[in-house]
Amino acid sequence: MPIITLTTDFGIKDHFVGAVKGAIYSELPDANIVDITHQISPFNITETAYILRNAYKSFPDGTIHIVGVDSELSKENKHLAIELDNQYFVCPDNGLISMIASEVNPTKIVEINIHNHINSSFPVLDVFVKAASHIARGGSLNVIGKEIQELKKLVEIQPKTNQDKSIIKGGVIYIDNYGNIITNINQKLFTTIGKGRSFTITAGRYKFTEVFKSYNGIVDYNIPEEKRQYDGEKLAIFNSAGFLEIAIYKSNLETVGGASTLLGLKYRDTIIVEFEDVVKPEFIPINQ
Known part of the structure; x- marks a missing residue:
């Protein structure tokens, strides 16, 4: 079973992290879950990108990274599943991946279109977990989304x-x-x-x-x-x-x-x- 990592700004006081882990175990009882951090400054995309960029390279091929920072769905913030550097990222399209992908181009990017995810107020729980579980079972990215070519860029951090x-x-x-x-x-x-x-x-x-x-x-x-x-x-x-x-x-x-x-x-x-x-x-x- 591939490793699934969690990177969020949820902190550890509230129920959010526990609920996400519980949902993963409900989908994948044998899951290997690793917390990268839950102490990202709220909505800080650049901080998220820096930490994730320096952490993911230590993980084995096939690892799935769930990123829950600024993840609310909107017209300008899609939900993505990305194959990059032999690993997978399930995350919002808010620019954070552009810092990670500055040296390694993604192999595939899909915009997640899992049924009813538009109405979710907790997309990490309701959408990202399902997408990550699908990938962990060996499922194709094309089943959970439509392939796209572009990522949002974080130009101001350059x-x-x-x-x-x-x-x-x-x-x-x-x-x-x-x-x-x-x-x-x-x-x-x-x-x-x-x-x-x-x-x-x-x-x-x-x-x-x-x-x-x-x-x-x-x-x-x-x-x-x-x-x-x-x-x-x-x-x-x-x-x-x-x-x-x-x-x-x-x-x-x-x-x-x-x-x-x-x-x-x-x-x-x-x-x-x-x-x-x-x-x-x-x-x-x-x-x-």
Whole structure:
């Protein structure tokens, strides 16, 4: 039996998550259900896309991902079943898949047309579970929907560059459990535009001129341990997902605080990378 994952903004206080799991087990008694998260900020599509993009790749082929964020059916928000990267996504057409599919094109997209789903006030329970169960049994996507070619795009989450490629203008797309700030500027774009040039990253009122390879890259291990004072230091890093992150070394939201609070930055705030004209001597272009 394939794994079915759940990603929602339902939280864990109410009955919603339990009801969805119960409905899955009613359809598939031997189902394997995995919670990716139910703590998405309400209706936050970008946050959903970031978390799901970085989680789904760890799952085996054939996994089915139910996504319940901003899932109410409307003329502008269809219900979709998608085959992508040898896995399946049952989700609303609100743009979240465009971030996941930015590097891998979907194999097939269908607009779900399960009978009576238009009248549902709880589509994750009444529609997505039935669609996911059909797929789990080996059913064809064409049975539950009409094939379409286009997905809604989240254009506003893409970073922008100026005409002479000296500036990348990005933004905050996610704040993690440590209060660290994740931007929409990925390492590939940074390297391609930067071409080894020196740079300044402006995040709020703070500036960074170095991006570390790890959180402890900021630590000088030549200094005796008892004299090191790095806790609470601000740093920039490319995280495990390949995105530029502004972090606090060993942040503690109850004591030191996280990057979001200390830098005064929140979701959608602007992050600027400005490159200088001089190329570092040690830079070797990727295509050489």
